[in-house]
Amino acid sequence: MEKPQYHIATLRGGIRVVATRLPGDVSYIGLAVHAGSRNEDNEHEGLAHFVEHTLFKGTRKRKSWHISCRMEQVGGELNAYTTKEETMIYTNAPAGHAERAIELIADLVKNSNFPDAEIEKEREVIIEEIQSYKDSPSESVYDEFEELIYKGSPLSHNILGTPESVRRLTSADARNFIDSHYIPEKMVVYVCDPGDPGKNIKLVEKYFGDLDYSAPNQPIAPLPPAEPFDEVRDRDSHQANTIVGARLFSRDDPRRHALCLLNNYLGGPCMNSRLNMEMRERRGLVYTVESNVSLLSDTGLILFYFGTDPASVDKCIGIIRKEIAKAADTLLSPRVFARIRDQYLGQMIVGSDNRESRCMSLAKSLLYYDEIHDIHTVAEHIRAVTPEQFREMAQLILNNGLNRLTLK
Numbered sequence: 586m587e588k589p590q591y592h593i594a595t596l597r598g599g600i601r602v603v604a605t606r607l608p609g610d611v612s613y614i615g616l617a618v619h620a621g622s623r624n625e626d627n628e629h630e631g632l633a634h635f636v637e638h639t640l641f642k643g644t645r646k647r648k649s650w651h652i653s654c655r656m657e658q659v660g661g662e663l664n665a666y667t668t669k670e671e672t673m674i675y676t677n678a679p680a681g682h683a684e685r686a687i688e689l690i691a692d693l694v695k696n697s698n699f700p701d702a703e704i705e706k707e708r709e710v711i712i713e714e715i716q717s718y719k720d721s722p723s724e725s726v727y728d729e730f731e732e733l734i735y736k737g738s739p740l741s742h743n744i745l746g747t748p749e750s751v752r753r754l755t756s757a758d759a760r761n762f763i764d765s766h767y768i769p770e771k772m773v774v775y776v777c778d779p780g781d782p783g784k785n786i787k788l789v790e791k792y793f794g795d796l797d798y799s800a801p802n803q804p805i806a807p808l809p810p811a812e813p814f815d816e817v818r819d820r821d822s823h824q825a826n827t828i829v830g831a832r833l834f835s836r837d838d839p840r841r842h843a844l845c846l847l848n849n850y851l852g853g854p855c856m857n858s859r860l861n862m863e864m865r866e867r868r869g870l871v872y873t874v875e876s877n878v879s880l881l882s883d884t885g886l887i888l889f890y891f892g893t894d895p896a897s898v899d900k901c902i903g904i905i906r907k908e909i910a911k912a913a914d915t916l917l918s919p920r921v922f923a924r925i926r927d928q929y930l931g932q933m934i935v936g937s938d939n940r941e942s943r944c945m946s947l948a949k950s951l952l953y954y955d956e957i958h959d960i961h962t963v964a965e966h967i968r969a970v971t972p973e974q975f976r977e978m979a980q981l982i983l984n985n986g987l988n989r990l991t992l993k
């Protein structure tokens with residue numbers, strides 16, 4: 586795979602830009618902001634997500650209808666998402682419409698006025714989203730687990746907020762969140778387009794260069810220590826949805842590559858993952874079992890999820906502990922370890938075929954590391970992982986202690 590050329594610039598206001606020439610007929614353009622639900626206080630839970638929804642409802646120059654049609658009129662789309670620590674506003678469209686997309690995103694950030702009538706309608710949409718989410722224990726168990734493992738921190742509350750907190754949010758709250766957290770040093774614009782990267786950076790300068798919010802970059806409050814827990818909550822469900830997990834290190838930790846490799850081996854998406862083989866294929870205990878890693882600025886999690894009959898929960902937890910312990914006790918041979926590593930590298934290559942996701946990852950890389958960590962960079966780090974480091978990650982998970990939450 587040929588390594589692309591990345592053009593990186595810092596605008597006069599402080600916003601960083603990454604542009605690359607992407608052959609094809611589609612442009613991918615967006616804005617990554619290092620702000621999410623972690624930046625909310627207790628009175629404004631759900632505000633970052635609320636802003637993401639209502640950002641599209643009007644600016645000083647556009648009504649809601651004009652915003653939603655701006656990219657759709659040329660066959661493209663405008664969308665956004667929010668996480669604990671980031672917000673992404675992004676577009677895709679047929680090539681040739683880069684300026685349209687860049688100008689629109691800049692208008693949303695600089696000029697959104699959050700009209701009251703539009704906000705009231707969207708408020709009900711968000712509350713319905715919260716209620717429907719609660720009806721899915723296989724999804725809500727993740728949030729409830731994080732409420733426990735991040736107890737005492739803004740990371741503990743649900744990204745969506747609660748119906749009560751969403752009803753309290755106002756237009757002024759939304760605009761204040763933008764002015765306080767969408768600041769240049771916390772934003773990266775990406776432009777992946779068949780056009781000239783230099784010209785595209787000039788377009789970003791044209792529309793974003795004058796953005797100069799003076800709000801200070803607020804430091805992250807230290808996390809309180811994790812308190813061990815082992816909870817079962819009755820939800821009158823026919824299936825028990827369980828997460829077993831441990832708190833680990835941040836996204837900056839060099840051990841993250843060994844952790845991701847171990848995670849894929851234990852509970853990755855392939856049918857030959859250790860947990861899928863032991864819990865589904867050999868014993869028929871589960872329909873779904875998976876593990877995932879979530880790394881943030883100063884902490885991280887590895888989570889193992891499964892759904893099973895309530896009578897089988899403890900047996901499944903025992904299998905998870907046994908597989909982690911085996912990885913912690915066994916130094917894999919070079920041949921076996923190479924097979925595990927090469928499978929993961931192959932999955933990375935297949936996953937990189939999603940061009941939109943690949944373009945977003947450029948912005949997030951620049952946002953968090955101040956340099957580009959693309960698939961080529963990550964692959965080099967994965968190839969450098971040793972069987973000893975792989976084993977040490979399993980030992981760390983056991984040493985940090987596995988917590989459990991079951992909704993049944």
